Amino acid sequence: xxxxxxxxxxxxxxxxxxxxxxxxxxxxxxxxxxxxxxxxxxxxxxxxxxxxxxxxxxxxxxxxxxxxxxxxxxxxxxxxxxxxxxxxxxxxxxxxxxxxxxxxxxxxxxxxxxxxxxxxxxxxxxxxxxxxxxxxxxxxxxxxxxxxxxxxxxxxxxxxxxxxxxxxxxxxxxxxxx
Numbered sequence: 001x002x003x004x005x006x007x008x009x010x011x012x013x014x015x016x017x018x019x020x021x022x023x024x025x026x027x028x029x030x031x032x033x034x035x036x037x038x039x040x041x042x043x044x045x046x047x048x049x050x051x052x053x054x055x056x057x058x059x060x061x062x063x064x065x066x067x068x069x070x071x072x073x074x075x076x077x078x079x080x081x082x083x084x085x086x087x088x089x090x091x092x093x094x095x096x097x098x099x100x101x102x103x104x105x106x107x108x109x110x111x112x113x114x115x116x117x118x119x120x121x122x123x124x125x126x127x128x129x130x131x132x133x134x135x136x137x138x139x140x141x142x143x144x145x146x147x148x149x150x151x152x153x154x155x156x157x158x159x160x161x162x163x164x165x166x167x168x169x170x171x172x173x174x175x176x177x178x
Contacts, residue, residue: 049145
């Protein structure tokens, strides 16, 4: 009989591999941690698409509304430049949100953390907050992807409210972990 059929030594090797790397795939906390990472990845992907939509709208707006300089009119209209800069600023803010979500912490599994909170309950609460983030990011993406710069400028107030709502949700998530 081959050594591959002996359950005792093979089970010991498996257990050493699981705990030797400090990770057990079958614990609920590890599944919740993986879910949290996946949900945040989805939110980042949606915000990345929203940012790309803003960048495209800004480039199209500049191409269509800023004429080449002439001797009689060497500088573009100040209102058009301000609108293009507003689109650029919105793009930077959405990109910053994507970076903040990507680098959000998850609770540590050390003894001090275990003393004050249960890891599974904390991760489940974080998953609910991250699901809200995904919903907000999807709404923002649907408002920005494939939309012209003029339409974005017309709904600028609502987009800024969306950015503020995502920022508030992130702040709420950060204070939950304190």
